[in-house]
Amino acid sequence: LAKTTQPISMDSYEGQEVNITCSHNNIATNDYITWYQQFPSQGPRFIIQGYKTKVTNEVASLFIPADRKSSTLSLPRVSLSDTAVYYCLVGNFDTGRRALTFGSGTRLQVQP
Amino acid sequence: EPEVTQTPSHQVTQMGQEVILRCVPISNHLYFYWYRQILGQKVEFLVSFYNNEISEKSEIFDDQFSVERPDGSNFTLKIRSTKLEDSAMYFCAGRTSGGANEQFFGPGTRLTVL
Numbered sequence: 001l002a003k004t005t006q007p008i009s010m011d012s013y014e015g016q017e018v019n020i021t022c023s024h025n026n027i028a029t030n031d032y033i034t035w036y037q038q039f040p041s042q043g044p045r046f047i048i049q050g051y052k053t054k055v056t057n058e059v060a061s062l063f064i065p066a067d068r069k070s071s072t073l074s075l076p077r078v079s080l081s082d083t084a085v086y087y088c089l090v091g092n093f094d095t096g097r098r099a100l101t102f103g104s105g106t107r108l109q110v111q112p
Numbered sequence: 113e114p115e116v117t118q119t120p121s122h123q124v125t126q127m128g129q130e131v132i133l134r135c136v137p138i139s140n141h142l143y144f145y146w147y148r149q150i151l152g153q154k155v156e157f158l159v160s161f162y163n164n165e166i167s168e169k170s171e172i173f174d175d176q177f178s179v180e181r182p183d184g185s186n187f188t189l190k191i192r193s194t195k196l197e198d199s200a201m202y203f204c205a206g207r208t209s210g211g212a213n214e215q216f217f218g219p220g221t222r223l224t225v226l
Binding site: 032034038041042043044045046049087089091092099100101102103104105 | 220
């Protein structure tokens with residue numbers, strides 16, 4: 001599994017755009033980049049997944065440069081309810097190890 | 113929207129006792145997982161289950177642990193003789209056959225071993 005590195009914590013204010021970058025230098029050709037969100041005392045929740053370029057859904061955007069050695073999760077106009085831990089996972093969990101491997105994540109604190 | 117449910121939400125037990133944690137996955141899911149998260153630490157994989165057998169297990173999942181899907185709907189995790197260090201949140205998760213990277217997690221069971 002590709003090792004990932006992301007900031008331990010970030011602070012933001014309501015209404016701002018937040019970008020969380022994840023480094024994954026040894027990403028394999030068939031690996032996908034997946035982001036999960038976890039609120040306190042809740043299970044992780046899938047946010048978004050991508051392979052290359054840009055992916056957008058109703059929650060976030062994921063930017064992946066051509067070399068795929070990093071990715072950026074972008075949360076537009078955050079609110080207090082976006083305070084959570086965000087995990088970057090890299091792998092192809094269908095063909096490889098089937099369990100998700102979580103790192104320490106990025107703890108995002110949104111302030112009023 | 114269908115959800116994964118887990119019961120109980122909180123279980124308190126004495127060291128050495130057996131506990132059974134229950135999960136009802138989403139009905140069209142085929143792959144099932146148990147993870148745990150000790151307070152303040154990472155989410156850790158325990159075991160995966162497919163086609164009524166264990167697909168993979170971590171080093172945490174020793175002989176004290178077992179899983180079962182007895183009736184096609186419930187998915188259970190049993191800890192035979194609990195230890196203090198088993199205190200954690202236990203999450204059940206599931207996925208369809210095609211959505212490997214997208215797993216749906218339940219709300220968790222908080223296990224406290226005294």
